[in-house]
Amino acid sequence: MQVFLIILAVVSLSLILMYNSLIGKKNQVDNIFAGVDAVLKKRFDLIPNLVASVERYMEHEKSTLEKVTQLRSEGMKSGISDEQKIALDAKLTAALGSITVAMEAYPDLKANENVMHLQRSLAEIEEQISAARRAYNQAVTDLNNAIEMFPTNLVAGWMKLQRRAVFEITLNERQNVNVGDLFNRS
Amino acid sequence: MKSASELTDFYYRELYPSLSELEKTRKEILSRLKLYAGMGIVALLLTIAWIGKKFGLFHPAMMAVLIGFIALSSIIYRWTVSGYAKDFKERIITPLIHAIDPHLLYNPGFTVSQHLFERSDLFKRSIDRYGGNDYVKGSIEGVPLEFSDVHAEYQTRDSKGRTQWHTLFRGLFLVAEFNKHFSAKTVILPDHAEKTFGSLIGGWFQSKNFSRDGLIRMDDPEFEKTFVVYGNDPIEARYILTHSMMKRLLDFQRRLPHPLFVSFVHNHIHIAVATGKDLFEPALFTSLFDYKQAMEYVNTLRNTIGLVEELKLNEKLWSKR
Numbered sequence: 046m047q048v049f050l051i052i053l054a055v056v057s058l059s060l061i062l063m064y065n066s067l068i069g070k071k072n073q074v075d076n077i078f079a080g081v082d083a084v085l086k087k088r089f090d091l092i093p094n095l096v097a098s099v100e101r102y103m104e105h106e107k108s109t110l111e112k113v114t115q116l117r118s119e120g121m122k123s124g125i126s127d128e129q130k131i132a133l134d135a136k137l138t139a140a141l142g143s144i145t146v147a148m149e150a151y152p153d154l155k156a157n158e159n160v161m162h163l164q165r166s167l168a169e170i171e172e173q174i175s176a177a178r179r180a181y182n183q184a185v186t187d188l189n190n191a192i193e194m195f196p197t198n199l200v201a202g203w204m205k206l207q208r209r210a211v212f213e214i215t216l217n218e219r220q221n222v223n224v225g226d227l228f229n230r231s
Numbered sequence: 232m233k234s235a236s237e238l239t240d241f242y243y244r245e246l247y248p249s250l251s252e253l254e255k256t257r258k259e260i261l262s263r264l265k266l267y268a269g270m271g272i273v274a275l276l277l278t279i280a281w282i283g284k285k286f287g288l289f290h291p292a293m294m295a296v297l298i299g300f301i302a303l304s305s306i307i308y309r310w311t312v313s314g315y316a317k318d319f320k321e322r323i324i325t326p327l328i329h330a331i332d333p334h335l336l337y338n339p340g341f342t343v344s345q346h347l348f349e350r351s352d353l354f355k356r357s358i359d360r361y362g363g364n365d366y367v368k369g370s371i372e373g374v375p376l377e378f379s380d381v382h383a384e385y386q387t388r389d390s391k392g393r394t395q396w397h398t399l400f401r402g403l404f405l406v407a408e409f410n411k412h413f414s415a416k417t418v419i420l421p422d423h424a425e426k427t428f429g430s431l432i433g434g435w436f437q438s439k440n441f442s443r444d445g446l447i448r449m450d451d452p453e454f455e456k457t458f459v460v461y462g463n464d465p466i467e468a469r470y471i472l473t474h475s476m477m478k479r480l481l482d483f484q485r486r487l488p489h490p491l492f493v494s495f496v497h498n499h500i501h502i503a504v505a506t507g508k509d510l511f512e513p514a515l516f517t518s519l520f521d522y523k524q525a526m527e528y529v530n531t532l533r534n535t536i537g538l539v540e541e542l543k544l545n546e547k548l549w550s551k552r
Binding site for chain 2: 077080081172173175176177179180182183184187
């Protein structure tokens with residue numbers, strides 16, 4: 046009888062510990078996603094200004110600019126899921142990246158103080174977004190590992206926890222070694 | 232900044248007159264020390280023989296004599312060397328620092344303040360004795376920095392109530408302005424646990440370090456193997472530790488034969504290199520003309536001041552200007 050009680054105590058204690066650690070990991074993911082969301086919003090705030098300032102100059106990139114505006118309005122919609130936000134972020138990063146590259150071809154733009162200011166702000170926000178993405182990915186990996194690994198997978202299954210999606214870190218971001226573009230070198 | 236070979240040239244060419252005078256002093260001091268040592272040993276042996284004959288070899292007086300002898304020797308040693316050390320710092324280290332950058336301030340007797348050392352949060356114990364020397368302050372490529380030798384100690388009492396001093400940190404401590412804004416705290420320490428116990432168990436131990444903020448796992452396996460990161464904001468830690476910054480810190484650690492401690496607090500980077508010895512002290516038992524010796528002075532200074540460029544602290548984010 047005593048042995049049975051001891052086993053019961055050990056099992057319930059480990060169940061509680063596993064449950065709590067899973068909840069901790071899930072909350073960590075949600076917390077960091079809130080951080081990601083905050084920097085993504087910062088970027089949304091910047092986009093209308095940027096588009097308004099460059100569209101006069103960038104005739105050939107009209108479609109890209111329109112796409113950026115459209116992606117922004119999609120991202121601003123309330124009630125979209127985290128997965129959708131992640132997918133939108135990838136598209137928006139790519140579109141903004143191509144605008145930044147295209148800006149090189151317009152000397153008038155590079156002479157425009159206002160545009161340069163916006164571009165630098167954007168570069169800084171991109172750095173913050175990149176950091177937030179990496180933090181989120183680590184938290185998600187911790188959660189996903191716990192969901193899949195034995196024995197926490199049993200508890201996670203019972204709690205109906207789902208694997209989360211990670212941000213894809215682009216090759217460009219990996220090769221961030223030369224950050225010269227992000228800084229205003231003197 | 233001047234290259235290491237330019238500085239070595241400067242050391243041998245421009246400082247030659249001072250070096251040869253100091254070298255003469257060094258030899259004099261060395262022969263004087265030898266004389267003192269000879270006299271001291273003879274005196275010690277005579278005392279020991281006398282005590283041994285009178286009270287026996289294991290008498291408490293013997294202990295007192297030995298301790299007294301060691302204390303006296305260290306006092307005489309310091310007294311003999313002090314003028315030479317002062318001269319050396321004035322005539323060799325000062326010009327060397329000014330050759331690297333004429334605007335740098337150098338004060339041989341001063342140290343980075345204890346407040347900054349404690350602010351870095353690199354070492355958790357409270358400090359009972361704090362000292363150091365060879366303080367350098369200035370601005371390299373627009374980045375304010377200061378560094379010095381630091382020796383921080385703490386005290387413990389054993390069961391008999393005797394106090395014992397332990398070194399918490401001894402080595403080079405540097406504080407410089409960081410090129411990004413941040414408000415959280417990020418501390419990077421050498422990773423002992425993962426090296427000893429492997430990543431699974433070692434990582435578990437690290438996450439259970441209650442004196443520290445949360446463990447932050449970085450997405451660079453090499454970096455993660457060498458260092459452990461603690462911080463209270465996982466996003467900001469990654470904002471500071473970009474892939475390139477991790478690589479630079481890793482490269483720096485690889486070139487160093489000593490453990491490296493780095494923290495980011497209050498918009499500043501704090502770097503502690505646990506060399507375990509006092510830097511920029513004059514050589515006594517090797518010649519000042521010795522190439523290895525010269526390179527040590529030059530390289531220590533150059534590498535420390537060069538950290539600004541190496542970690543690219545001068546590439547400021549535009550909003551920080």
